[in-house]
Amino acid sequence: MKKRVPLIIVFVTGVAMIVQFFIPPWPFSDLAETVQTWVRVIMAGAMALGIASLLAVNLNKIYRQREGWPYSIVTIFGVFLMAAMGFIWGPGETYRIPVDSPAAFDGFTQANQVDPGDPDAVAQALDEEIASLRAEVEDRAEEGVTEGAILREVNLRFQRRWGASPLQIRLAPTVREYIEEQPEGLRSHSLVEEALEANQQAVYDRLVDAGEMEGLDLDQRQELAESVFEAEFTETWNMAPLDMLAAATHDQRNPFFWGYQYLYYPLSATMFSLLAFFVASAAFRAFRARTAEATLLLVAAFFVMLGRVPLGTYIGQWVPDLAQWIMNVPNTAGMRAIMIGIALGTVSYSLRIILGYERPYLAGGKD
Amino acid sequence: MDIKQNFSNYKWLILAMLVIAAILVAIGAPTLVPICVAIAGIVPVLVPDRRMIFLLIAVFVVLPLMYPMYLDTDVTPEVKSMYDAIEELESGSVILMSFDFDPATRPELYPAALAFMRHSVQRGHRIITMALWPLGVSLAEEAVRDVIIDDWNVENPDRTYEYGQDYVHLPYMPGGIVVINQLITSFDENFPRDIRNTPIEDIAAMRGVTNLMDIDFVFALSSGDPGLRDWIMGGADRANRRVAGAATAVAAPEFYPYIHAGQLVGLMGGLKGASEYEELIGILGTATAGMDAQSLAHLAIIVFIIVGNAMFFMDRRRTRF
Numbered sequence: 001m002k003k004r005v006p007l008i009i010v011f012v013t014g015v016a017m018i019v020q021f022f023i024p025p026w027p028f029s030d031l032a033e034t035v036q037t038w039v040r041v042i043m044a045g046a047m048a049l050g051i052a053s054l055l056a057v058n059l060n061k062i063y064r065q066r067e068g069w070p071y072s073i074v075t076i077f078g079v080f081l082m083a084a085m086g087f088i089w090g091p092g093e094t095y096r097i098p099v100d101s102p103a104a105f106d107g108f109t110q111a112n113q114v115d116p117g118d119p120d121a122v123a124q125a126l127d128e129e130i131a132s133l134r135a136e137v138e139d140r141a142e143e144g145v146t147e148g149a150i151l152r153e154v155n156l157r158f159q160r161r162w163g164a165s166p167l168q169i170r171l172a173p174t175v176r177e178y179i180e181e182q183p184e185g186l187r188s189h190s191l192v193e194e195a196l197e198a199n200q201q202a203v204y205d206r207l208v209d210a211g212e213m214e215g216l217d218l219d220q221r222q223e224l225a226e227s228v229f230e231a232e233f234t235e236t237w238n239m240a241p242l243d244m245l246a247a248a249t250h251d252q253r254n255p256f257f258w259g260y261q262y263l264y265y266p267l268s269a270t271m272f273s274l275l276a277f278f279v280a281s282a283a284f285r286a287f288r289a290r291t292a293e294a295t296l297l298l299v300a301a302f303f304v305m306l307g308r309v310p311l312g313t314y315i316g317q318w319v320p321d322l323a324q325w326i327m328n329v330p331n332t333a334g335m336r337a338i339m340i341g342i343a344l345g346t347v348s349y350s351l352r353i354i355l356g357y358e359r360p361y362l363a364g365g366k367d
Numbered sequence: 368m369d370i371k372q373n374f375s376n377y378k379w380l381i382l383a384m385l386v387i388a389a390i391l392v393a394i395g396a397p398t399l400v401p402i403c404v405a406i407a408g409i410v411p412v413l414v415p416d417r418r419m420i421f422l423l424i425a426v427f428v429v430l431p432l433m434y435p436m437y438l439d440t441d442v443t444p445e446v447k448s449m450y451d452a453i454e455e456l457e458s459g460s461v462i463l464m465s466f467d468f469d470p471a472t473r474p475e476l477y478p479a480a481l482a483f484m485r486h487s488v489q490r491g492h493r494i495i496t497m498a499l500w501p502l503g504v505s506l507a508e509e510a511v512r513d514v515i516i517d518d519w520n521v522e523n524p525d526r527t528y529e530y531g532q533d534y535v536h537l538p539y540m541p542g543g544i545v546v547i548n549q550l551i552t553s554f555d556e557n558f559p560r561d562i563r564n565t566p567i568e569d570i571a572a573m574r575g576v577t578n579l580m581d582i583d584f585v586f587a588l589s590s591g592d593p594g595l596r597d598w599i600m601g602g603a604d605r606a607n608r609r610v611a612g613a614a615t616a617v618a619a620p621e622f623y624p625y626i627h628a629g630q631l632v633g634l635m636g637g638l639k640g641a642s643e644y645e646e647l648i649g650i651l652g653t654a655t656a657g658m659d660a661q662s663l664a665h666l667a668i669i670v671f672i673i674v675g676n677a678m679f680f681m682d683r684r685r686t687r688f
Contacts, residue, residue, distance in 0.1 A: 029552075032548075033549065033552065036542075036545045036548060036549055037549070039542060039545045040540070040541055040542035040545055040546065040549075043541040043542050043543075043545075044541045044542075047541070146518050146522070146650065147518075147521065147522045148517045148518030148519070148520075148521040148522050149517070149518065151521050152517050152521075260470075260502075260505060264470060265470035265473065268469065268470040268471035268473075269470055269471060269473060269474055271471060272471040272472060272474075273474070276424055276428065276664060277420075277421045277424050277425075279668065280420055280421070280423075280424045280664070280667065280668050280671060281420050281421065283668045283671045283672045283675065284420055284671035284672070284674070284675045285675060286675075287672050287675065287676075288675065288676060288679045289676055289679075298672065298676075301672075302669060302672065305665045305668065305669055306665065306666075306669060308616070308636075308637075308639050308665075309639065309658060309661050309662040309665050309666075310438035310439055310440045310441075310642075310658050310659075310662050311390075311438065311662040311663075311665065311666055313439065313440070313441050314393075314438070317441075320441055320443075324443060324444075327620060327623055328623065328627070331620050331623055332623040332624050332627055335620060335621055335623060335624050336624045339624060
């Protein structure tokens with residue numbers, strides 16, 4: 001019974017999936033959908049199983065102090081660190097850090113000896129500074145660099161030099177004025193986000209008091225308060241609340257992103273790139289024309305390697321043409337043979353599993 | 368340290384360096400010639416063992432990246448056919464980009480993603496990204512940031528691409544080919560929300576897309592399983608969609624039978640494929656710069672093979688006599 005039940009499940013599932021492929025209408029289509037959803041759930045569960053397995057293997061290694069056990073500590077630490085950062089900050093999320101744009105404005109106007117009260121003079125000084133930075137960047141730019149990349153670099157250099165972006169400096173006087181109008185507890189460049197939230201809440205409360213929120217659900221109330229606040233704010237400050245926020249803050253990537261970008265990514269790429277070194281070493285020490293087959297492989301590799309890089313074209317157009325022919329004819333023929341062989345093998349092995357001749361799912365036992 | 372002995376042991380590698388220097392002069396790229404000559408003279412003294420090979424490969428990879436030569440690249444038919452297919456699509460067509468790779472193969476596949484996305488944006492197509500690999504979503508977001516937010520939208524303020532309107536990111540979905548098969552039936556049942564948690568029916572970029580049949584073109588960036596092969600089986604064979612892809616250079620030969628059978632519209636094989644696409648769209652990026660490094664690394668490996676075989680045959684002849 002212990003073995004018969006799994007055999008029956010495998011047989012019924014296997015036959016049903018074959019039948020649904022050839023007879024798509026209901027109920028087979030629904031059956032396929034359901035089974036495929038199960039497969040996805042199981043695959044998602046396999047990820048948890050993978051983590052459990054990783055922990056079991058490494059904790060065991062640490063406990064028994066097997067060779068290289070300190071690396072296991074690093075592995076487990078890495079798993080928990082990244083998972084914790086992901087749970088706390090979420091993937092791809094940014095958080096805002098305040099920018100002291102009024103101070104950056106003062107620094108910029110003093111260094112350029114511009115009258116802070118003259119917007120035209122400030123704008124002109126900004127344009128000159130941007131033009132000079134742009135010339136610097138263009139001077140060092142490589143061929144093919146896009147306009148967007150140049151603008152990004154100019155902006156970055158400006159920010160590094162003055163502590164705020166050109167747009168933030170342009171808007172700094174308005175930001176300063178806005179900060180000064182806030183109640184004492186919110187009167188700081190680092191509290192602009194909080195001030196905006198408080199202002200919006202005030203509008204919300206006012207609308208509630210005025211009875212304009214009656215009959216609306218929570219989402220509709222929020223929506224109404226947001227639209228009224230945005231309209232009033234834009235009229236008063238000549239800019240939208242989001243623009244005010246952008247003028248006083250800077251988007252910063254979260255620690256999870258830094259862990260991914262500056263730890264995981266370079267480590268993964270390093271592991272993969274080590275291949276180049278091993279291939280070169282192996283080519284020098286082991287790739288020998290000992291037999292006719294090895295010579296054939298060596299000659300093919302020689303021309304494909306040359307023909308698949310621009311260098312081949314410099315030797316002659318026949319080199320990439322020959323490489324292309326090798327890829328199109330002998331390579332395709334060989335790959336087809338392998339793929340057809342694999343497909344036939346998979347079909348026969350699957351049939352053996354469905355019919356119960358192979359039982360790898362029963363811990364590999366035949367009976 | 369017996370310097371004379373070292374030079375004697377490494378005379379073949381010294382010769383190899385000089386051969387590479389001569390080839391560089393012949394192709395009109397003499398920037399690295401002094402370095403080759405310097406290596407031939409100095410390295411055997413400093414590193415008298417096989418680490419020299421590693422050092423040489425490092426030099427030939429790093430220096431061209433620092434000082435690109437922008438060697439011309441020719442365009443292969445499999446890349447041209449993909450480019451033509453995107454050109455032939457009507458503006459506003461829906462393109463599904465599946466980021467089925469992770470940072471390990473990012474240097475090889477990411478330039479292909481950028482080149483393809485740039486072309487799609489230039490042509491005004493709608494882009495839906497998804498991932499059959501967990502870290503593919505981050506790479507899709509990064510590609511959009513590089514191509515659309517930082518470049519296209521800055522350079523074309525009157526024709527900006529907006530999230531939700533012109534492009535959308537769908538989340539990672541485990542299951543490989545099972546996911547693709549289920550997309551043939553329905554998109555919203557498999558992806559009820561995008562990565563920003565917005566219901567799929569509220570996203571303008573998904574308008575008119577109910578299942579895989581509503582996708583005009585599928586482009587899969589693949590570094591293993593699940594990947595391009597699954598898209599061919601599910602997207603091209605079962606759903607009859609036009610499918611193209613990018614694969615790592617070592618995996619690319621596997622896909623040639625599919626190209627000849629018409630199941631695959633085109634293929635970007637490794638960095639070379641991406642550099643060809645950059646050439647076609649007229650924006651030289653990291654792939655083109657990387658081809659210099661790849662050219663020199665291939666050249667170095669070829670010379671190593673020749674030198675290694677020459678030594679092998681010399682030794683064999685010596686043993687015989």
